[in-house]
Amino acid sequence: MSNSTYIAPTDHAKAADKFMEDEERVNWHDKALWFIREKRDVASKQLPEWELLRETASQIKQNVLANLDTYLEQFEQNAKRNGITVHWAADAAEHNRIVLDIINKHGIKKLVKSKSMLTEECHLNDYLADNGIDVVDTDLGERVVQLAQEPPSHIVLPCIHKRKEEVGELFHKHLGTEKGASDPAYLTEAARQHLREKFLTSDLAITGVNFAIAETGGFVVCTNEGNADMGAHLGKVHIACMGIEKIIPKAENLSVFLRLLARSATGQPITTYSSHFHRPRPDQEMHIVLVDNGRSIQLGRKDFYNSLKCIRCGACINTCPVYRRSGGHSYHYAISGPIGAILAPNMDMKKNADLPFASTLCGSCSNVCPVKIDIHNQLYQWRQVLAKEGHVPTAKAQSMKVMANVMSNPTLFRVAGKSGRFMMRLAPGLANIKAVNPWAKQRDMPEAPKESFRDWYIKNKKKS
Ligand code: SF4
Numbered sequence: 001m002s003n004s005t006y007i008a009p010t011d012h013a014k015a016a017d018k019f020m021e022d023e024e025r026v027n028w029h030d031k032a033l034w035f036i037r038e039k040r041d042v043a044s045k046q047l048p049e050w051e052l053l054r055e056t057a058s059q060i061k062q063n064v065l066a067n068l069d070t071y072l073e074q075f076e077q078n079a080k081r082n083g084i085t086v087h088w089a090a091d092a093a094e095h096n097r098i099v100l101d102i103i104n105k106h107g108i109k110k111l112v113k114s115k116s117m118l119t120e121e122c123h124l125n126d127y128l129a130d131n132g133i134d135v136v137d138t139d140l141g142e143r144v145v146q147l148a149q150e151p152p153s154h155i156v157l158p159c160i161h162k163r164k165e166e167v168g169e170l171f172h173k174h175l176g177t178e179k180g181a182s183d184p185a186y187l188t189e190a191a192r193q194h195l196r197e198k199f200l201t202s203d204l205a206i207t208g209v210n211f212a213i214a215e216t217g218g219f220v221v222c223t224n225e226g227n228a229d230m231g232a233h234l235g236k237v238h239i240a241c242m243g244i245e246k247i248i249p250k251a252e253n254l255s256v257f258l259r260l261l262a263r264s265a266t267g268q269p270i271t272t273y274s275s276h277f278h279r280p281r282p283d284q285e286m287h288i289v290l291v292d293n294g295r296s297i298q299l300g301r302k303d304f305y306n307s308l309k310c311i312r313c314g315a316c317i318n319t320c321p322v323y324r325r326s327g328g329h330s331y332h333y334a335i336s337g338p339i340g341a342i343l344a345p346n347m348d349m350k351k352n353a354d355l356p357f358a359s360t361l362c363g364s365c366s367n368v369c370p371v372k373i374d375i376h377n378q379l380y381q382w383r384q385v386l387a388k389e390g391h392v393p394t395a396k397a398q399s400m401k402v403m404a405n406v407m408s409n410p411t412l413f414r415v416a417g418k419s420g421r422f423m424m425r426l427a428p429g430l431a432n433i434k435a436v437n438p439w440a441k442q443r444d445m446p447e448a449p450k451e452s453f454r455d456w457y458i459k460n461k462k463k464s
Contacts (some may be wrong), residue, residue, distance in 0.1 A: 033324045082217045147171075199227075205237070207221050213249075238286045261459055339373070342356070414452070420448075
């Protein structure tokens with residue numbers, strides 16, 4: 001980020017270590033996300049047809065991915081017919097250039113933007129700032145991280161890693177609120193006043209897109225704060241930026257996705273504002289930028305293409321035990337958590353090779369995913385690909401080889417177990433030295449059992 005003090009981490013394990021230094025923060029971060037996970041569970045159980053909805057959504061997206069070119073062209077034709085200008089961007093750089101050209105054409109120097117993970121992925125804010133454009137993020141959580149000069153740590157809850165006292169300090173510094181004030185209602189009101197002025201004085205609004213409908217050429221943006229509507233309705237120019245996978249065939253498909261999205265994201269029955277945009281007002285210009293940025297490559301990966309079904313609800317993130325205790329910034333990619341760990345290596349295998357390993361492979365992510373992406377299988381698959389492509393550190397690759405030999409040879413396995421138990425009894429403190437055994441950093445090693453399960457089983461089997 002421009003002029004930012006934030007330094008993006010490059011290694012998940014090291015960044016997670018740093019996050020875990022503040023134990024109190026880790027604990028409430030964990031609890032806050034689990035609370036949302038539980039709300040999601042309650043909301044989903046209230047719909048007897050929940051599993052049918054998930055299956056239907058997954059199949060609709062399957063059809064979209066199999067016919068992506070057709071639906072995109074249909075969308076383009078209908079959007080143009082509605083008076084929307086359609087642009088195509090092969091990558092982040094082209095997306096950013098297109099957006100800047102539109103802004104410059106109108107001589108605009110400041111604009112409002114509602115939450116869009118695509119623009120985060122393209123680093124649009126930095127690019128525009130470097131070109132002299134003042135961008136104000138209008139989603140409350142997004143504005144908080146923007147003032148802190150940090151990227152969002154969660155795709156739905158961008159500042160979930162911040163205490164209300166930290167938000168209070170930021171607002172005191174930037175918005176002039178009372179020193180030491182941290183009451184959420186007071187801070188929200190201050191943000192509301194601050195943002196209202198920005199809305200009223202901006203001629204251009206950028207929004208994301210949750211769903212674009214091929215048969216109508218319209219698109220839907222979901223927010224809980226109404227900030228996308230406010231920006232788009234007040235601005236003379238509206239630019240909507242979307243990844244090409246956001247397309248759905250028909251308007252009637254929307255009901256399936258809107259019911260799943262809000263329940264999966266926050267446990268709400270419906271997002272507060274599901275705003276439908278079809279054409280510009282008579283005095284307005286409306287643009288939509290369709291962005292590829294690696295999606296075509298992912299579409300061609302047979303083990304990973306269905307990650308493009310993602311509707312960015314964040315449920316896999318909220319449920320992930322690794323994310324909850326390591327924080328979103330440790331993923332060093334715009335999209336954090338399990339889904340980010342699948343999407344990131346597609347963009348840059350070498351840089352993001354650590355991310356598929358930031359998982360216990362417990363499968364909780366796949367269980368909650370509203371579009372039934374087999375997330376944990378894909379994380380496992382990525383590990384194989386990365387190892388084959390030589391992107392796994394040598395020490396890890398070698399130790400895995402040794403481990404594989406030991407575990408596939410019963411005699412070796414028995415000897416290793418026996419030696420391990422002997423060493424743990426001889427020097428019990430050794431296994432708890434954190435430099436020797438990273439596993440013990442957050443846990444105490446249990447006492448070594450006197451015998452292995454195998455020995456116990458043989459002994460007892462004989463007795464019986
Ligand atoms: S992968 Fe599934 S659960 Fe995760 S954000 Fe995407 S849609 Fe939601």
